[in-house]
Amino acid sequence: MKIHYQVATPEVTKSPNVTSMQGDIYENIDKLKRYGYDGVELMVRDTDLIDQERIISYIKDKEMNISMICTGEVYGEDGLTLTSSKKEIRKEAIKRLKKLINFAEKCRANLNIGRVRGFYCEELLENETEEFAINSLRELCEYAENKGVSILMEPVTRLQTNFINSTKDGIEFCQKVKKDNFKLMLDIYHMNIEDPCILKSLKEARDYVKHVHFADNNRRILGNCGMDFKNILKTLKEIEYEGVISLEIFQIPNQDVAAKKSIEYLKTIMEE
Template structure:
C-alpha cells in the first residue's frame, strides 16, 4: 500500500469509471489507512481466500462494493466472494460483467450510465445526455440478465429541494417507461452532504421518498446507504421500518470513518440487519466500508467479519 492512495474516495473512483469504464478499477490501488490486529494475518491472499469459507443463514442477500476492494483484481474479488459463500458484487460496469459471469457472480448494482455524482437528474440541462446514456445502459443491463442500475440526483448548486424534485421527476420519466419495458430498476442513492458529498441534493430519506411517491413506479427505488443516512439524519431503524417499501437496496459502512462495521463504531449493524430482514426485504445488503488492514489477508478477513455481522 502507498500513502498517497489513502485519500482516494468513492467519488473519484466512480468518476474514473464513468470516463474509462469499470475495468479501470482492476488497476486501482488499495485503500488501507491504518494498521490493526487483522493486518498481522498471513499475506498469502490465495491461501486466505481458500480458508475463509463460512456458512450463511440464507436470510440476507450479501454483496460487496467493487471500489472498496480496488486492490484486488476483479478475478480475485470474484474468487474471494465465492470463498466467503455469497455471490454478488456492487457497482460493476459492463467491462467486468464477463468476468462476473465466469464465476457465477451477480452484478447486484450496475453502474456506468451516470455522468458524475455531482451531475444528475435534478439538472434539466443534462436531461438529454442522461436520457441517451441511460437508455443505452438499460439495454446493456437487461441484455446481461441484470436488474439494478444506479443513478444520482446531483448537487443542488443553489436549487431548492422542491425544484430538484420537479426536475428529477421530469428527467426520470424520460427513462422509466423503457426501464419497465426491459425489466430494469433505476436506483437513486442517498448520500450525506455533511462530510462526503457537500451540496448533494438527495441527502435525506424524506426527499428520496417524496421522489418515489411522485414517480409511482415499481422500476424506481432508493439505495438507502446506512452510513450516509446515519451522518445526515440518524434514526436508521425507525426509518427503515416505516419506509422500507421505498428502499430496494442497502449499503453499509462504519460511522465515523467509513471503515469496518464492528464494535469500533457507533452503528448496531446486527440490529439494523434484523430490522431489514423483518420487513421481508429480498434485495441486496452490500458492504461498502473501506477496510483498514494493510495486508490483503487482513482486508479479506474484514469482509468476512462484516458478512457475519450482517448475517442475521
C-alpha cells in the same frame, strides 16, 4: 439475505479513499468468491469502454450474481448530472444512463442513482432542479420498465450533495416520480448521518427499499466503529426485506483485508 461487494470495472480511474474494489476485475471476483461473497455490484462509468459480455460471463461462471449497476463515477469522473443547468450535460447524462440500463438488463441487475442526480445550484430555482430530476427519472424508468430494471434512488449525505439527503426525502421523491420501478437504495452510512433513527427509517421505507449498503460509522471495515448491525439486521428481517446487503466501504488498510474482515464479521453476527 445475500452478501455482495462493490467492484469497479476497468475504466473507473483509481483514486484515494475509494469505496469499491479496484484493479484487475477478474482477480477481484476470484478473491470475493473465496472470501464467501454471493455476488457483486459493479461501479461502472462507461459501458462503451468495457468488455460487457466477458465480465458478465466470468461472474456467472463463478456462480455469483450481479445485483446493482452503480453510477457514482458518471458524475465523479465525467461530471454528468440529470439536473445540470446546461441542457447538453443533462442530455448526455440520460444517454449514458440508458446505456447503463442496457447493461443492467444483461446483468439482470438494477441501476443506482446517486450523485448523478445532481444538486441544487445558484443557476436554477429549486423547483426547476426538481422538475429536471423528475422528468429525467420518469424517462429512465419508462426506458427500463420493459427490460426488468428498477431505478433506485440513493439518499446521500449533505456532505456530498444538497438534494435528497434523508430516507424521508427519498420516500417523498418516490411519491413524486410515481413509477412502479422507481424505488430506494438505502445506505446505512448515509442514514446514520442524516436520519434521526436508522431502525425507524428502515421501517418507514419498507415499501420502497430494494437494496441496502452496509458500512460502519467511519465507512471502514464492518464491526470496527460501533454501528449497531445486529439491530439493523433484525429490523430488516422484521420488514421482510429479501434483497441484497452490499458492502460499500473504504478499502483501508487495503482492499483484500477490508473485504475479508468485513464478511467474516457480518457472517458471525448473522449466525447469532
